[in-house]
Amino acid sequence: MAAIAALHSLPEDNVIRALTGFSTRNPWKVIALWAVVGIFLSGLGQALLFRATQSQAGDFLPSTYDSAAALKIAEERFGVDPDANAVTVLVARTDGKPLTGGDERTIGAVAEKLGRRHVTMPESDEGGPAFLAKDYSQTPRFSPAMVAPDRSFELLSVQLTGNVTDPGLQNLYRTVRDDTRQAFAEEDLRTGFTGGLADMVDTVDAEETTTMVVGILMIGLIVLINILVFRSVLAAFVPLLAVALVGGAASGAVVGVAMLTGIKLDPGTPSIINVVLIGIGVDYFLFLLFRFREQLRARPDLPARTVSGEVSARVGIAITSAALTIVAAFATLGIATFGQFRVLGPAVAVSVLVMLLSSLTLMPALLAVTGRKMFWPSRALAHEPRPGMSARVGDLVARRPLAVIVASLALLGALTAGLTGIRMDFGQGGGAHKTAAASTAAEITRALPAGVSDPATVYVQATDHRPLTTGRLAALPTALAEVKGVGKVGTTVLNDDRTAARIDLYLTADSQSAQARHLVAGPVRDTVARHTPAGTEAHVGGTAAIFADVSTAVDHDLAIVFPVAAVLIALILLALLRSLLAPAVLMIAVSLGFAATLGASTFFFQHLLDKPGVNFVLPLVLFLFVVALGTDYNILISDRIREEMEHPGPARAAVARAVRHTAPAIMTAGIVLAASFGSLGVNADPSTQQIGFATALGILLSAFVLSLLLVPALAALLGRGIWWPLRPRREQGHHLTDPPAEQPYRDGDLVH
Structure with a gap:
């Protein structure tokens, strides 16, 4: 218990206050520094991006996998350029x-x-x-x-x-x-x-217009939402410009670190970083803007710079915990065996840390500089808004928590039922566009085996130092020709010093199809194992073999990453909420949200659209994005509930106030983040479509069901006991965030 009690005076709180305090006292210096660093790193990152990436999936596999060993023989014995x-x-x-x-x-x-x-x-x-x-x-x-x-x-x-x-x-x-x-x-x-x-x-040529239009629409949607919410020019554009600057700096930092360390990034990493940073960056700025507006309205006698410092310090604690949750979740990918995951995790973690630093420095500095002008020409600061949707939601949750809990669990349970019969689809999938390349491939397959342009390859290497001959290897191609699904076996090719041989296999199935992967991983490798001559070793390579091994590596990594990430997230929640029961409640809630999202996605794609299954990386992506990013909203509402419970009065009234004040920020941020990920849903790649759809749905469930209904309802039902074993201390006297006593339930809505 002493360890838990010590969390009441975390040194990180002092660090956060020092950063936000310095930034609000010296705003122009901070803004100028970020502008210089951001522009420099953005330019550097764009220039070096493709030098720091590699596009061959096989290069991300550990050498213990069969296809990786085949690649090594191809490079060392046959001079194949990777x-x-x-x-x-x-x-x-x-x-x-x-x-x-x-x-x-x-x-x-x-x-x-x-x-x-x-x-x-x-x-x-x-x-x-x-x-x-x-x-x-x-x-x-x-x-x-x-x-x-x-x-x-x-x-x-x-x-x-x-x-x-x-x-x-x-x-x-x-x-x-x-x-x-x-x-x-x-x-x-x-x-x-x-x-x-x-x-x-x-595909790039076909998607060029679509990509540009979707990007413009996403930015337009974010601006429109901010205009509707704040009715202000600066509040609509400043967050987006700041996040774009910081996002460029973060991407540049990741590329720079990759170049210095020699680590190669996956080509999709920069785009994922951009989507994540736009979403969470705008979210964090919105958290600050809503609280800033609330306090400017409540304390018109205080200078805007003072309010910005206090608000940034208070909200900064929740933002720091939320960001560290994402960092912890993605950092666990560093222990994965599949290189794409192992590189993606630390890259996103570094980017989020950069965004966190900007949330504690650049964003407070911008609030300090703009002050009340941030909300011009809106007159929302001059009067108390009418009770709106957030007040009604807070009142409902506080008055009927049990009914809200039952309804939320019923909805999540119904969506989770979609997991019935779930199948993993390891296909890469073709684009939605009927490209010229696809038409040419179809023409070839009408006369030749489907895999003729991308054969699987068996590499044989002598281990007994005896030269290889075609006669010594004759039994292997003969046996492979009898495997059902192998349309043709190429001529055995020996390298110059006869230490290795290559046998191409032209499969009847497309090399990127599930049929080809099953064929290579099963009958082909079994046949190779049985007919490899003594004194030699053989490995099966090629696209189908690589994808088969990738699926194995992903299955292995899922079993490791999930529990480790869950433990790290729980520890962060424990440190922030200073409780044993509250973190357990949040972890159960986000687990239900994850299951519901995956179930709904399975129902939609596998059962409704009759796809082969859900993409094999979807469970991991959903876990990282939905659990980690969705926990942001749970952290924000839980931190505000704890803060409100420190004031005198009934616990349910504190929950109602917390929902009333926090709901607009969570709803707006959830819509913005869902729109950011939802933009991936129009991508031509079916796997990216699934990720975009599922992540957007998961964010909306996290924001509107978990954070605004289920978690507050559980807090209202359990009262201050949710903070067991250390309940919030009821503070007396003046406090910057003291609620107006005359209106315990009436304040704020989504628009005003």
Whole structure:
């Protein structure tokens, strides 16, 4: 009990007050420092982003996985460049007739000519300072692949080296594609392009307008919500501008740390960071704005700078705890085995810490500078607003807590029922757009096995120091040819010193499909294990094998990350709420919210839309985002309930006041954060669509059901006993946040 009692005087409180106090006393210095640092780091991050990322999923797997071992043999024994990207080119006659011998000779001659042409990319295509630009100029490697059995087309393989997510390489591909198309068109031959790089560029081009429109709509929605809530120009735009500045600084800091340490980021990490920071940054600013407006209205005699300092110190405690909850949740990904998770977690954690620092410095400084002008031209500070929705919700929760609890649990339980029959979908999924690359792939599969442009590969390595021969390995390709689902087995290729061999497998299923993953992880690997000659070791690689191993790694990580993150979040709640019972209540609430969100998402995608299942990363993403971010709102309402219970009077009246004062901030912040994540729902990638939909739903449930209904109702039902074993001390005398005694339930609503 002594340890819990010591939490009443946490040293972190003094640190928070020191930061917010300094910022409100020296606001212009703080704003200037953030502006300089933010602009510098934003520019640096954009310039170095694609040097700090890697796009090959297999590179994120530990070496103990079979596909990772295959990649190592490919690089060390066959000189395969890990950044190499193969583009498959389909060449056919424009009149649709079968290729003739002369056509094939023409195709070979044109390919040879293109393979000698060095493609130079101008520095202006890369963007950023010239000394930081990555030069993707290179000579594409053209090589013949195969002719369709019906001679309807011939396939060529073109190799380009670089990061597929980098606009520089994408521009290089566009140049190579256009040159190739023109060269064959001059010979009256048509071309089609497919493969990972081709499909990505086509998808980027198809989504360009949609992405821009969605981004504009999201920003417009945030501004509109702020205008409706505060009826102020500055309150609508200042939070967004501040968060954009800090978000750029945070992304730059992450990229800079990655470059200095040699760690490679996943290409999706920067976009996830941006979404998270926009959401939580605007949330934290809204928490401060609502409390700032409340206190300016309640204490018109105090200078705005004094009020901003007091408000920032008080709300800063809740914001710090909320941010540390997110940091703790994502930091646990550092113990994951899958590299994408292991890198994503610390990256988001660092970004949130940067946003937390801005919440304790930049945001208070902006409040101190703008003062009451922050809410111009609204006259909301001049009068007490009429009782609104938040007052009615607070009154309902305080007067009928048991009914509210039953109704909330019924809703969450109904949504959780959607978990029945849940299946994990490990498919990457194609884009919503019917791209040219997808059409070319479909044309190829009508004449050849679906996996012909992206084969699975068996690598065999000698362990007894005896040279390998095709005869020694003959039993292995023969056995693989009999595996159902393997359409064709390529010729056994030995490396120069005959220490390793490569056998390509052309599967009848697309390499990114669930069928291909099951085939490789099961029958193919089983066959390889049984027929690998003595004195050798064999590993199965390729896209299907990599995705099969990724699914295994994710399952392993889920079992570790969930409990560790839950314990860390519980410890933070324990430190903030200074109670044993209250953290347990919040953890149960957020667990119910997580289950309800996953259940609703399963029902919607798997049962209603008849998808193969929910994306395999969705449970982890939901746990991190919904539990960690949703806990922000629970922390805010719980901290305010505790604060209100420190005043004299009934506990239920304190709960009603807490809901009345906090509901507008939580509702507004929840809508903004849900809109931020919901913007991902229009993405062409089905997995991103699921993440956007599910996370937005989870945030709304956390804000409107858990934080405004279930948690306050439980606090009203349990009274001050919820803070067992240390109940809030009932303070006497004047307090900055003392409620007006004449109106215990009437104050504030969502709009006024």
